[in-house]
Amino acid sequence: MPTYRFSVNGESRSVDSRDPGEPLLYVLRNALGLTGTKFGCGEGQCGSCAVLFDGKLALSCQTPVSAAAGRAITTIEGLGTPEKPHPVQAAFIAEQAAQCGYCANGMVMKSVELLAANPKPTREEVKAALAGHLCRCGTHDRILRAVARASGTGTSGRSST
């Protein structure tokens, strides 16, 4: 069985996979136990499975394990912990920006990528950036407020009284 090597959350890992086309998602969730990355559609249409590849967003359901070889992958577990969250995670927690929270992985990962490229996005820019990330509970407004909080644009994103 072929072996694939890459870095995950700063640690070098190697995994065996029978199928070079196995999506990275299943490798992360099952072989590596990193279940923060979620299966939503398997078709690249919802964003729940997002990870960062060298800081850029990648959909792990659309990324074969063979394409991950040699890359530096960050999953949501690699950003922070409940006790010591990443600033973006801390902003989401402060705004209580999760209901069921199943989509939250993609929301956080995309927001981290966005703020690295555009530290002070407008509400419209955040909406456009998150357009490919679906949420069913209707937490969108809180997520927009969380990104505004994380960007230091304060409560300008807050529309709910």
Added chain:
Amino acid sequence: MSMQISRRNLLKAGGALVISFALPLPAFAQRADTYSGKSVGVGEVDGFFAVNQDGSVTLFCGKVDLGTGLRIAIPQMAAEELGIAVKRITLIEGDTELTPDQGPTAGSSGVMRGGVQIRQAAATARAALIRMAAERTGRAPAELVTADGEVRPKSGGAGIGFGALVGNRHFGLKLDPKAPLKDAASYTIVGQSLQRPDVPAKLTGRHMYMHDFKLPGMLHGRAIRPAAVGAKLLSVDENSIKSIPGARVVRLGDFLGVLAEDEWDCIAAARALQVRWSEAANLVGHKAVRDWMRAGPFEADQSLVKKGDARGALSGATRRVAATYYWPPQSHASMGPSCAVADIRPGKATIWTASQATHRYRHAFAKILDLPPAAVRLIYLDGSGCYGMNGHEDAAADAALLSRAVNRPVRVQWMREDELGWDPKGPPQLLSLEGSLAADGSIEAWRTEMWLPRATANLPNIPLLSPEAAGIRQVPGIATGLITQNGDPSYSVPNIDVSVHWLKDAPLRPSNIRAPGKVANMFAAESFADELAALAGADPLEFRLRGLSDARGIEVLKRTAALIGWRARGTRSTSGTGRGIAYCHYKHSETYVAMAMEVEVERASGAIHVRRVACAHDCGLVINPDALRAQIEGNILQTLSRSLFEEVEFDRSRVTSTTWKSYPILTFPDVPEIRIDLVLRQNLPPLGGGEAASAPVPAALANAVYDACGARLRTVPFTRERVKTALEQGYA
């Protein structure tokens, strides 16, 4: 991650249940042997509470947190009434072996019924703790209070901890429905926006969802659904997956599943397996549902509301209007496809599920597995938000049948096409309304005629998929919720006639979906109120206020109007921007909510842009204002999605809208500004916050579209094509 069970620090002493683990460990850390013999009686204090030796409290709750905030709201209610800090309470949810059967977590009943029941148990426990302390200290009970987990003299001085009073012992008390409750004026915990304990783990990838739960020796399974609804399994070529390591087939009648040690191998096997199904064309097709509903046959006709003589008044009326509204079948459209783990051994079944109704399904699964209910345990774990019965129970049945076949634990996770294709659907609703005006411009007569699939409680079961395919009999009695309410006007009308034609079948397997029936009924009733206001040449807000006498209803309407900046006018907008309002007294007996919207309509494309939404909400006592706001925001955005975009499409054989492209939902660019005004009535009983705010959303939106451009939308979803049609002919 199942090793986290070992984080629980169990102390078992003197027969009492003593556990201790830090929040926010979820309820997965539960095993029968830990708690064997515990009372689960809804009439017993011990059913709900165990006091640890260290004075901390474990709270056993039959209702579950579906992302809705019950995980903080229920402990807040219990902590307040007991007199202990929230952080000293550990919550166990929805485990049939440990928690009392408080009914399904549905119908906005979590706080209103479940929380209130627990509050009463806590009040009973508090009185008992005070009695015990009184006996021990020789003081009169009236001189004692509970606070910070102690019973203390009101006058000050040393207290006795709960642990010292009852740690290691059961209360052994019936829940006293008359145990005095604390005065709301004294509340220090209820009414506070405490943060939800599960949120940090959810945002850092550490929360244990159903989908993340594993057992030693567990296999991955996938059910192979038929090519058409009702198709028979003709043949399976097991050789087609022989190259996949460990992959195997399970066949039970027309139920087909595959198993493998590795999840990706299992998915590969499900895709590679060569299967022949019979042809089947049992469905009506989504385009034909309206005609199909009107045609019958009908199982029964039922009069729901009758007052005065609506038909007589309408026949003599000079100013009258009639309109027909349609709501299509919709999917729960959960972000994560349904998932379950089952461990079925001879004589014993344990099923981990995100079901909203673990206690109800304990009996269903006992029947399916031919086991006594006592041998079947369902344990709730958080799933992806479901908003009604989605595929959670079906996935659990898939896992149970596969596990039983191989005598090993099996995890089944549906794929995206399974969830959108096979979750039971919110049923379609068709409503025809007629109304007339009196000389003074008030509503004189109102008729609502409904066509609905009859699939409510106590009627033949909406069967779970895999037992049905396997030919296993199931128990009846699964509900779509109460789907006839709020089809009558919210306003004073002297002549009302509301009736329903019950269709025996539904076009697709139905279940309850958020604010069951009320969303469509209020879409019709509150759009129609606007149509009557237009006929009267009246301002829609003033028209509504004239017909209302309930002060709480009047207040939410006025507050909503103030939030959106409503200015009275009796004619349509001329600016291109429209505003609409709708009012809901949920089930005519529960939460009051008013909704206003501001929209722009692009006439050329038919696109609707929702700019602003305002909502005032009165659900009586508010336990956690921020968590309630989150629910209201969710109701608004999810119901905008349902109104603007959602209809399950299907042909004669199968559902065809099985991806997010063919079943689109609301995305970030569609998100309006939202303003919410909570009416706090802390001296009144709590009502529901989970779904009432959904009900007025579609009508507020349709009314705003009408105001903006004159197009009256009577059919959901409000697609661009439908808006353009309505612009041409006045309605669609």
